[in-house]
Amino acid sequence: xxxxxxxxxxxxxxxxxxxxxxxxxxxxxxxxxxxxxxxxxxxxxxxxxxxxxxxxxxxxxxxxxxxxxxxxxxxxxxxxxxxxxxxxxxxxxxxxxxxxxxxxxxxxxxxxxxxxxxxxxxxxxxxxxxxxxxxxxxxxxxxxxxxxxxxxxxxxxxxxxxxxxxxxxxxxxxxxxxxxxxxxxxxxxxxxxxxxxxxxxxxxxxxxxxxxxxxxxxxxxxxxxxxxxxxxxxxxxxxxxxxxxxxxxxxxxxxxxxxxxxxxxxxxxxxxxxxxxxxxxxxxxxxxxxxxxxxxxxxxxxxxxxxxxxxxxxxxxxxxxxxxxxxxxxxxxxxxxxxxxxxxxxxxxxxxxxxxxxxxxxxxxxxxxxxxxxxxxxxxxxxxxxxxxxxxxxxxxxxxxxxxxxxxxxxxxxxxxxxxxxxxxxxxxxxxxxxxxxxxxxxxxxxxxxxxxxxxxxxxxxxxxxxxxxxxxxxxxxxxxxxxxxxxxxxxxxxxxxxxxxxxxxxxxxxxxxxxxxxxxxxxxxxxxxxxxxxxxxxxxxxxxxxxxxxxxxxxxxxxxxxxx
Ligand code: UN1
Numbered sequence: 055x056x057x058x059x060x061x062x063x064x065x066x067x068x069x070x071x072x073x074x075x076x077x078x079x080x081x082x083x084x085x086x087x088x089x090x091x092x093x094x095x096x097x098x099x100x101x102x103x104x105x106x107x108x109x110x111x112x113x114x115x116x117x118x119x120x121x122x123x124x125x126x127x128x129x130x131x132x133x134x135x136x137x138x139x140x141x142x143x144x145x146x147x148x149x150x151x152x153x154x155x156x157x158x159x160x161x162x163x164x165x166x167x168x169x170x171x172x173x174x175x176x177x178x179x180x181x182x183x184x185x186x187x188x189x190x191x192x193x194x195x196x197x198x199x200x201x202x203x204x205x206x207x208x209x210x211x212x213x214x215x216x217x218x219x220x221x222x223x224x225x226x227x228x229x230x231x232x233x234x235x236x237x238x239x240x241x242x243x244x245x246x247x248x249x250x251x252x253x254x255x256x257x258x259x260x261x262x263x264x265x266x267x268x269x270x271x272x273x274x275x276x277x278x279x280x281x282x283x284x285x286x287x288x289x290x291x292x293x294x295x296x297x298x299x300x301x302x303x304x305x306x307x308x309x310x311x312x313x314x315x316x317x318x319x320x321x322x323x324x325x326x327x328x329x330x331x332x333x334x335x336x337x338x339x340x341x342x343x344x345x346x347x348x349x350x351x352x353x354x355x356x357x358x359x360x361x362x363x364x365x366x367x368x369x370x371x372x373x374x375x376x377x378x379x380x381x382x383x384x385x386x387x388x389x390x391x392x393x394x395x396x397x398x399x400x401x402x403x404x405x406x407x408x409x410x411x412x413x414x415x416x417x418x419x420x421x422x423x424x425x426x427x428x429x430x431x432x433x434x435x436x437x438x439x440x441x442x443x444x445x446x447x448x449x450x451x452x453x454x455x456x457x458x459x460x461x462x463x464x465x466x467x468x469x470x471x472x473x474x475x476x477x478x479x480x481x482x483x484x485x486x487x488x489x490x491x492x493x494x495x496x497x498x499x500x501x502x503x504x505x506x507x508x509x510x511x512x513x514x515x516x517x518x519x520x521x522x523x524x525x526x527x528x529x530x531x532x533x534x535x536x537x538x539x540x541x542x543x544x545x546x547x548x549x550x551x552x553x554x555x556x557x558x559x560x561x562x563x564x565x566x567x568x569x570x571x572x573x574x575x576x577x578x579x580x581x582x583x584x585x586x587x588x589x590x591x592x593x594x595x596x597x598x599x600x601x602x603x604x605x606x607x608x609x610x611x612x613x614x615x616x617x618x619x
Contacts, residue, residue, distance in 0.1 A: 059235040060092040062257040063102050065246050068094055073264050076232055081148040081381040081388075082373050082429040088146050091235035094260045099200075099229070099268025102256035103277045106225035107198045109253025114195045114223035116251075122172020125221050128248035129165025132158060132209075139209065139240060141374075146237050147205055148381035148429065149336055150373045160210035161217075163513040167531065168221045175222070175535070183559045186549035193539035195223035197279030200272070202265060202293075204285050205231030206339045206383055209241045214517065214529040215282040215305070215537075216245070216255075222538040224280070225254040229265050233384040262289070269293070273300045282537065283307070284341070287450075287476075287522045294525060305527040305537040307518055309450040310478030311345035312508040313471035315461075315493065316357055318350040320483035324505060326360045328481060330368065330378065332507035333456035334434055337379040339387060341523075342479040342501075342509040346440055346447060346457040348470045354460050358405070358438060361458075365406040365434050370413075371423030379454060381429040388412070388430040391453035397445045398437055406456075407433035448474040464492065472498045478519035479508040500528070 060067040073093030080086035094102075113121070132139065140154040149157070180189035201215040212228060219226050230238035242257040260268065272278035273296065281304040283293050290308040297304045314332065316325045325347075332344035349357050373380030382388040395410055404410060409417035413431040422431070432454055440447050440457035447457060447470065461467040471480060480499035484490055490504045500519040501511060511517050516528035527537055547553055 056087045057089045057236050057239070058092070059089050059239045059259065061094040061098055061102070061259045062239070062242050062246065063098070064105055064253055064256070068092070068098060070094075072098065073260050076235070078146060078233055078235060078384075080145050080429075081384055082144075082424075084428060084430070086145070089236040089239075091232065091259050093232065093264070094258050095264045096260075096267035096271055099227070099258050099260055099265060100271045100275065100277065102227045102258045103198055103200065103268075103272040104275075105253050106227050106256050107277045109251060110195070110198055110223075110225035113220075113225060113251055113254045116223070118172040118175045118221070118223070120172070121221055121223060122169045124249040125165050125172065125217055126169040128217070128244060128250075129162050129169060131244045131248055132161050132165065135240075135244060136162070139237070139244075142237050142240055143208060144373050144380075146234055147208065147383040148373045149383070150377050150380050152376065153336060154373075157207055157210045160207075160513050161213040164210075164213045164217050164530070167514050168217050171218070171532075171535070172221055175539075182545065182547075183555065184547070184549070184553040187545060187547040187553060190544040190546070192542045192544060193222065193535065194542045196538055196540060198225045198227065198277065199280040199282060199538065200227045200229065200269060200278055201282045202229045202285065203231065203283075204341075205234035205237075206336060206341075208234040208237040210513075211284050211307075212238075212241065214513075214534065218534045219280075219282070219538045220250060220254065222535065224538055225256075227256040227258060227278075229258050229260060232259065232261050233386070235259050266292070266296075269296060273297075273302070280304070280538070290524070303527070304525070305529065305534075306524045307341065307527075307529060308478075308522060308524050309452075309476060310341050310343070310508075310519060310523050311448065311450050311474040311476040312342060312479040312481070312499070313497075314344050314347050314481040314508055315467050315471060315483070316347060316349040316353060317482065317484035317486070317489050318352045319485045319489070320353065321485065321505070322353060322357050322360055325357060325483040326364050328483065328503075328505075328507035329361055329456065330364050332481070332509040333436075334365070334368065334379050334454050335509060337382055337432065338454040338456070339383055339452050340509050342511065343452070344456055344481075344508050345450065345474075345476075346459050346470065348459050348461055348467050350467075351460050351462050354458075358436075358458060362405040362436060365436060366420070368434065369421060369423050370419060370434065371426070371431065375423050377423050379434075381431050382453065385430060387452060388432070391432060391451070391455075394449065394451040394453060394455065395435070397449060397451070398435075399444065399446075401439055401441075402444075402446070403438045404435060405438060406436040409433050410435050442470055442473050450476065464489075468493075468496045472496075475522045476519065477521040478523035479503070479511070481506060481508045500524070500526075 071092035072095040076091040143154040177191040284307040290306045368378040413426040438458040440459040477498040479501040481503040482493040514531040516533040518528040
């Protein structure tokens with residue numbers, strides 16, 4: 055069945071398609087047409103922003119616990135429709151059904167967290183420096199937020215923005231990826247049935263160029279107060295520039311080149327499990343997907359042999375079956391991935407499958423699950439011998455490709471892990487807590503896993519990155535509240551007179567010349583030396599330290615030994 059999908063402005067489908075139409079095919083079965091999307095244009099986008107802005111004040115005036123109730127109802131609706139939503143995700147982007155179910159669960163988890171935030175959304179009471187005066191802080195909504203998201207997580211990542219934004223009393227205009235209109239429309243229907251008032255949730259289907267023009271116009275017209283964007287670093291940069299001109303700070307979640315460091319003391323089987331999942335789940339098309347395994351020279355060959363075997367044995371294919379991964383999420387991603395395979399050079403060694411590139415009858419994959427010709431399936435590719443200067447070390451290759459680099463010293467591992475300038479997720483496999491904490495201190499990523507994959511963040515920890523991965527904004531948990539509220543400070547003087555801060559403040563009279571009387575210093579003499587206690591003299595410079603300090607030195611020298619590998 056082909057769905058006909060349109061923007062939903064004030065809950066009503068827009069019959070026109072000024073931005074053209076897009077036909078979306080199931081990437082696991084290209085003969086299956088999933089949806090025909092009618093795209094809006096910049097005017098549709100600005101119109102949606104204007105209507106959202108009109109609806110927002112009444113929503114902001116709704117008590118936060120009542121807003122939380124709408125989030126609760128949304129969570130219930132998502133749970134009740136979980137199977138249909140997960141199956142639609144699998145059909146539209148080819149995500150394996152188990153992962154699609156996990157993604158829907160991530161929406162439920164997000165709702166569960168924020169439904170109670172409606173009963174918190176705490177401000178503070180703060181003491182004043184003057185009597186009969188009280189200070190307070192309040193969180194106020196930002197206004198209208200445009201949320202622009204990618205299609206690799208077509209419901210979970212949007213929910214990280216939409217749910218807290220609405221809970222905080224904002225109105226939202228959601229522009230999903232143009233290649234996931236069916237999932238977007240289904241998810242939008244759940245919002246529209248969850249009890250939010252008309253107008254606070256708008257869905258606009260549009261391509262990137264029309265959306266950018268729409269953002270420019272909406273900002274110029276003063277009908278947009280916040281932008282949340284998940285997507286490429288280049289587009290994030292342009293959105294950042296645009297927001298800067300309007301004195302706004304966007305919430306940007308951009309790409310990653312996520313490192314996974316394998317120390318010589320690591321449990322190698324565990325490291326292989328983590329590399330397999332974060333390298334190839336969602337066919338490597340997560341922002342958190344593994345970019346490069348950075349493995350110590352002493353365990354390189356052993357690790358690579360195990361990783362190679364696990365990858366060769368992994369079931370790949372039909373996403374409704376239990377597979378490691380299915381097809382690429384759409385034709386445009388498949389095409390781009392083929393370009394990135396060109397970054398493999400002569401000094402690299404390729405492992406992991408029976409061929410590279412698309413899985414076809416001519417380039418088959420042993421053990422493929424299903425019929426490869428019907429979909430956009432690609433061989434898993436492990437590229438060994440990656441060095442810091444390689445394009446492969448510095449380019450986000452969104453697809454089933456994992457680089458492997460070797461290090462001798464911890465400093466080298468850190469240089470490889472940070473050198474590309476991204477900073478989203480990272481991982482270290484080690485059995486030594488010292489290595490784990492040293493890694494945490496020195497890695498530039500916003501997220502650090504220890505003995506766990508780079509993917510699979512839980513929905514209530516701060517999610518986001520630094521450098522090429524984002525502008526430091528964070529989603530999820532209480533941290534995202536900073537994105538969708540602003541602090542308002544209030545002071546209330548009930549003294550009945552003007553009390554001037556800093557000037558009319560009572561002082562305390564202290565005697566700052568007071569000193570405690572000096573005590574005589576004494577040391578105990580050793581037994582039988584025939585003398586009593588005597589006056590101590592300060593330890594000579596360079597004298598031997600007591601035992602406690604000596605053990606601290608031992609710890610320090612162990613720490614130093616990391617950099618000598
Ligand atoms: C993304 O790819 O943009 O941590 C989000 C993970 C998922 C979310 C990924 N929970 O891999």
